[in-house]
Amino acid sequence: MKRIAVMTSGGDSPGMNAAIRAVVRYGIKSGLEVYGIKRGYAGLLDEDIEPMTFASVGGIMEKGGTILRTSRCPEFVRKETRAEAAKILKKHGIEGLVVIGGEGSLHGAMFLEEEQKVPVVGLPGTIDNDIAMTDMSIGVDTCLNTVVDAIQKLKDTASSHERAFIVEVMGRSSGYIATVSGLVTGAEAVIIPEVPVNYEELANKLLEERERGKINCIVVVAEGAASAYTVARHLEHRIGYETRITILGHIQRGGSPTAFDRLLASRMGVAAVDALLRGESGVMTALQGGKIVTVKLDEVLKEKKRLDMELVKLAGMLS
Amino acid sequence: MKRIAVMTSGGDSPGMNAAIRAVVRYGIKSGLEVYGIKRGYAGLLDEDIEPMTFASVGGIMEKGGTILRTSRCPEFVRKETRAEAAKILKKHGIEGLVVIGGEGSLHGAMFLEEEQKVPVVGLPGTIDNDIAMTDMSIGVDTCLNTVVDAIQKLKDTASSHERAFIVEVMGRSSGYIATVSGLVTGAEAVIIPEVPVNYEELANKLLEERERGKINCIVVVAEGAASAYTVARHLEHRIGYETRITILGHIQRGGSPTAFDRLLASRMGVAAVDALLRGESGVMTALQGGKIVTVKLDEVLKEKKRLDMELVKLAGMLS
Amino acid sequence: MKRIAVMTSGGDSPGMNAAIRAVVRYGIKSGLEVYGIKRGYAGLLDEDIEPMTFASVGGIMEKGGTILRTSRCPEFVRKETRAEAAKILKKHGIEGLVVIGGEGSLHGAMFLEEEQKVPVVGLPGTIDNDIAMTDMSIGVDTCLNTVVDAIQKLKDTASSHERAFIVEVMGRSSGYIATVSGLVTGAEAVIIPEVPVNYEELANKLLEERERGKINCIVVVAEGAASAYTVARHLEHRIGYETRITILGHIQRGGSPTAFDRLLASRMGVAAVDALLRGESGVMTALQGGKIVTVKLDEVLKEKKRLDMELVKLAGMLS
Amino acid sequence: MKRIAVMTSGGDSPGMNAAIRAVVRYGIKSGLEVYGIKRGYAGLLDEDIEPMTFASVGGIMEKGGTILRTSRCPEFVRKETRAEAAKILKKHGIEGLVVIGGEGSLHGAMFLEEEQKVPVVGLPGTIDNDIAMTDMSIGVDTCLNTVVDAIQKLKDTASSHERAFIVEVMGRSSGYIATVSGLVTGAEAVIIPEVPVNYEELANKLLEERERGKINCIVVVAEGAASAYTVARHLEHRIGYETRITILGHIQRGGSPTAFDRLLASRMGVAAVDALLRGESGVMTALQGGKIVTVKLDEVLKEKKRLDMELVKLAGMLS
The missing domain is CATH 3.40.50.460 (Phosphofructokinase domain)
Structure with missing residues (x-):
């Protein structure tokens, strides 16, 4: 693997920039070239892709939003669109893709991998904390x-x-x-x-x-x-x-991300690059019991994250 | 003058507590007894009045809201109600009243002074900055x-x-x-x-x-x-x-009041006590050109504070 | 068990008030009387103890510091002092003690339990994150x-x-x-x-x-x-x-505690009361892999919490 | 006047970016070309000068520090150095200079004007509030x-x-x-x-x-x-x-500048351009009684700003 790319997709959440920074810097330190795809899947289809450097992600960790910008891309539900996306990635020599986003974005990533065999690692980025199999998503805190x-x-x-x-x-x-x-x-x-x-x-x-x-x-x-x-x-x-x-x-x-979100995003960004380098694909980085692990994307997306009803009880009891 | 009282009335605004603190502490240091009236004019009518001490206003300056609480009191538009209020103040030996609030509250204060001859000093407390003759009201910043x-x-x-x-x-x-x-x-x-x-x-x-x-x-x-x-x-x-x-x-x-609001409120609180001690009444403390002065309440309430249209122009020009 | 007490000891940390609130409110809802001991072990020796109510812990969760105050109590290293403390607890009918603090304070709690057979549950409260067997202590975030x-x-x-x-x-x-x-x-x-x-x-x-x-x-x-x-x-x-x-x-x-610290402290406070009710003693509540558990105090205090050297590496790699 | 330049000099203070933004945007709207000089007088001597556009000052108002960077430039005390600076400004066709900084920087500006006849307007930027003739400097709040x-x-x-x-x-x-x-x-x-x-x-x-x-x-x-x-x-x-x-x-x-500092800086930036366009020089913008005026630089620098001793008294009285 010589070249990977990173994108943010769907609704933005604070900490996405810290994740981008970690993917780019750790990728480069691991000997990879790292590209940034602008505006999520829409930007990918427009070939809005550019090389990232150590310096290009300097001073971004503390910023809300995402320097790569984001968008929703309804046409990505079509298989042909995804085939087109895979072709573009290939054309640019991109052998691995890191997608940071919520459920919809991770669905896109899963199909890209299953159908088009693009090596993909997802990062859960959403403020709703509604993604299964991870204790927290980037932005929730x-x-x-x-x-x-x-x-x-x-x-x-x-x-x-x-x-x-x-x-x-x-x-x-x-x-x-x-x-x-x-x-x-x-x-x-x-x-x-x-x-x-x-x-x-x-x-x-x-x-x-x-x-x-x-x-x-x-x-x-x-x-x-x-x-x-x-x-x-x-x-x-x-x-x-x-x-x-x-x-x-x-x-x-x-808002500027909290220490927790910056740390979570940094660790997940590093874990995503490591997963690609290990040859893993179709997975998502997840926080489980304080550790960063990878879980299968299809399992994540089949499951509905359930709210811990103890929290609801606790809220009622203490107020 | 031996005994004064302070109240907050109408919508609360951050900094009111700093004003209360200044009235109480500076009043006491000036040899006065200072009482707190709870829930504005409504509390006055209910005789919800209690002595304040140096300690009772400790640790309040940084808090939003008002420790004296506040309320709207529609019946205060009636002259008889205001006569009743004046009687209660007299009964409690209160010879001067500091009212912190917005336009409606200051109207009440003005009538209390004009009709009932209660020595009254108003402080402009509102986040809207809609009170005339003062550059800023407590809470705006x-x-x-x-x-x-x-x-x-x-x-x-x-x-x-x-x-x-x-x-x-x-x-x-x-x-x-x-x-x-x-x-x-x-x-x-x-x-x-x-x-x-x-x-x-x-x-x-x-x-x-x-x-x-x-x-x-x-x-x-x-x-x-x-x-x-x-x-x-x-x-x-x-x-x-x-x-x-x-x-x-x-x-x-x-929210915790800014340094500006705490300072403005502290200075106005002190100025209100000074005004009462000087025998002034029917006035409001005002910030004019960096100085705290007193202005006539009836003039304040006749005038409509106008927005500086230069600010509107500036906003348009620089964005 | 009819009556328990809660104290904070050693250096304060943000979130201690949320823990006190949870112990008091959940204790009361569980049918217990809950007392507050002021200024840690020093206040215990001075019998500075008072009953807490649902209302007495209202509006404290958002505050830094501890409403029970705290102190260091060097004489608590002496066995006779601890015997004296146990006698005072007995005299006041206190059958269970919740101690919120750092390593030194938890040591005191452990000895109180081992020697004097006082049922004790500790909560890790310190900003240093230097207490073993728990992923995070109250105040670190x-x-x-x-x-x-x-x-x-x-x-x-x-x-x-x-x-x-x-x-x-x-x-x-x-x-x-x-x-x-x-x-x-x-x-x-x-x-x-x-x-x-x-x-x-x-x-x-x-x-x-x-x-x-x-x-x-x-x-x-x-x-x-x-x-x-x-x-x-x-x-x-x-x-x-x-x-x-x-x-x-x-x-x-x-500073006002973060959402994370308030939640952690609330959960630990509830868990401490539950542990006492279950008859557990000589334990500390701990966050392990997202769950609140209890661990033996003597094991916690034997172990040195080690810094995850991956974090050190990460810091070096990404900067 | 066709071309002006803006620089920040000496210690930075929050709000400097808002001032730069106002000078650039209002300058451009007034038909001028506006250049930015990097790193204060040191950058001027290095000809580190570049054209600014409406877009180049987008998204900077909320940032602490200064995008033009700053430095101290001890050699600027020498007359020959200042002559050299004037020559460089002339070479670049810069007919007016806006200097944002503290006392030392304003001294440099004054000499540049007096000796070298460079049209100069200063803006008081310092967190110390030690510049005379203005109620507040940019950054104090x-x-x-x-x-x-x-x-x-x-x-x-x-x-x-x-x-x-x-x-x-x-x-x-x-x-x-x-x-x-x-x-x-x-x-x-x-x-x-x-x-x-x-x-x-x-x-x-x-x-x-x-x-x-x-x-x-x-x-x-x-x-x-x-x-x-x-x-x-x-x-x-x-x-x-x-x-x-x-x-x-x-x-x-x-830190991100407060509303007050952003407003003060924006108004002063606009006032500085207006002053240059009116042909004023050797002046500083100042806040006096809520209004932005210009005052002579030599008078500002002769005078020592005195602390209002009422504030000292107030602090003692209310604590």
Whole structure:
């Protein structure tokens, strides 16, 4: 193996740059040429590919987003498109590909490997923590801290007033961000896709707590469960006091990555290059019990990452 | 004068605690007894009043919100209610009142002084910067930095994607927060109550910038001008790419106050006590050209604070 | 078991309050009475003990330090002192003790259990990450992020100038904080107790990098390896340009805990109560491969936590 | 006037990039060509000069440091060197020069104008706030907030222990940073160049406060008054408990600039171009009473900026 490439694909997540840096620098130190593919699969199809150097990834680790940029590429679901992509990689002499992204992007990587025999290693990069077989994905820890900071600011003002605050956070199919951020900020309630919500019960709980003298009232809702507006509408007439809404949106994807995400991304980037050099393919790097391992992409993508329900219980118990 | 009281009223803003601390500690050092009134005018009517000590305001300066809590008190528009409030103050031997809050709260303070002859000094506390005759109100600087941090995080992800991001910030009648935060983050556009928006023109501007290679696209909108959803709806079909929404909400009121707000609040707290001791009443402390002065409350409340249109021009020119 | 107590001891670390909160709230929900012992073993000997309630731990999770305060208690090395402590616990009807602290504090806990048969569970709380058999201690993640933020600020100015910056961080016997913070900020060199430093070689490395065009130069040194001044003295005449020094000191112990530390502390607090209820004693809660388990205190304290030398290698390879 | 240049010189300060951006973009919009001179006067002498574009200053406003880099240039004290510099500017067709920096850099600018008749406008850029005739310099507000954050972290741990913490901050000839940061964090004492320190008295004050139950003890010292080690040595034996030291160093120069500094720098950058276009020279932009004005460089440099002793008094009174 003489030449590999790295790309980021799908939604960006903080730490992707640290992963790119690790792939490039460790690749070069391992005797490889490393290329960067811009804008994910779309850029690959446009042959938007350029050589990376030790210097070209200097000073990027601390930045949110991805210097390679990213995009969604719906046409990549077609087999012909993937064949075209494989041809382009071959044309550029690229013998191994590192793909950093979420579920959709890893699916693309899996097919590229299975059908087109392109040696591929995936890195789980998503703030949702919805990728199976890895304890954490790159970006989750930073996202959590961003959400926690935001809720903490709400608490300042919440304890000055008699109001309920509804905070909508990311998580289309996973309640991880909502659950953990609610747990570690002592939010009064968490609404997530994994657990059906009963607004009657929730309103009663809030009213009871209010009666016991609690004046803060913060409800964290994962976008996949309901919108903040829906929650507000359901609660307001039941609890009899005003609600206020915060929708964090893409702020949750940004920010300088935490130490945890930079370390995770660096270790995974190195592990991806090592895997390619060992001849592994169709795998994803994963954090399991503190160690970086590789797992089969097809197994990862068959499985649904389940939320640890102990966390949900804990959140309820301690708030 | 032997005994004074301090309260916070209306929406809270970061720095109110620093102001309370300064009133209490400087009051005590000046030989006064200082009382705290809880929950603004509502707490005053409930006689929720307690003596403050040097120690009771220890460790509060760095906290958002207000340890005295706050509330809106619609019944305070009635003259009889204010007469009742004056009676309660008299009953508790309170000869001077410091009110920290926004326009509505200062109106209450003015009437209390004019009708009931209660010696009153107001402090401008609001994140909107919509109080006339003072360059800055307590809380504005912290709010600005919170908004800037949030937009900066959006920029990370915005430059990875091809999307427009709409950020809704506070400012019911004033575009100050939107304008300055847009200016200092290089946002592509700012929509404020002071300037009518032309969506056609705005969309064209965004499209032109995109053509010139700019991939970031952030629009900051003051809640008083439009909702983020309205802006998104107007732009999406015109610009032809997706938009994403962030509504910061009450996060903008929270957070540990900046050095500027702590200093401003401390100086104003001291100035308020000095004013009462000098026999001034019906005044507000104000920052004018770097100095803390007192201005007549009725003049403050007659005037509408105007946004410096140079800032709007500057934002347009530099982005 | 009807009544337990919780204390923090030794150096404080961010997240201790989240652990206290979890012990108190989960203890109460489990039907126990929970007492707080102030100022560690010293406060225990002074019978500075008070009942805790659900409300008394409200709003503390986000705070650095420890609401129970802490102290070092050198006289606790004497057996008679520990016997006295056990008597006091008995007198107050305390049948189980949760001790949150570092190595010294856990030693005290172990002896209290072995000699005096007090049921004890320890929680590893230290920023140094020097406690064996647990992947992370409470406070390490927050400390790391504080150090990373500081180094990142240095990089801003470092890249504007031609200077070397020496940053002294905590770690008396462990180079964990120095190594990981150096790794994730791309520091040019890391000096730690585990690896002997050769200033001649180090200076040559820095000179070579300078020649290759690198203008940043940041060296992170663990206090246990050398002082920043020593490093500066050794480097300055060899590299021929000026150095500047930063000593972070106890800033590294402070700050609002990260999401990770709050979660870890909450889980460990719950696990400690569960262990006591199960009749376990002389154990410490530990994070092993993502799970919270209990391990024998005497085994923990016999073993020296070793720094993962892969991290050291990684830091060298990627910078 | 067809072509101007901008440079940063001396110690960097956060906000310099925002100033560069404003000069470049507003210059271009005003019909000028704008060049950037690298590494201050040293780069000018090396003809390290390049054209700047609207795009070349994109995404820099939020960064600490200066993209033009900076240096000290001792040989610029010689008249012949300055004549050489003027010749180089002429050779490159540069008809106006904007210099962003502290006192030394502005001196260079003044001589360049007086002797060599180069049209020059200075911008005050320094974290020390030691430049006369302007209320604030670019970088002061960011530095203050960095120091305040650091001290706030110390307070977390300080209130858990019985120790005194000495924090050394920047300020060679000015106690501004030390005074204001001490004031807004409630530090127990501040040691500054403007006021002689009496360690005996200081120790007594700390002991008294300790007796009254205060457990925090933080002393902020400006580097120009004493080193943290000196203060510790003087205090330790007098107060009888341990001290711990923090030396923030160049961290104080870094960090993403605050909203205030970005706004100040943007306004000053625009004002500098306007001044050149109006034919003004030998002036500095200054913030006076909320307005940006120009003042004569020779008057600025004759005067010593005095610390407002009201702030010192306030700090003493409120802590």
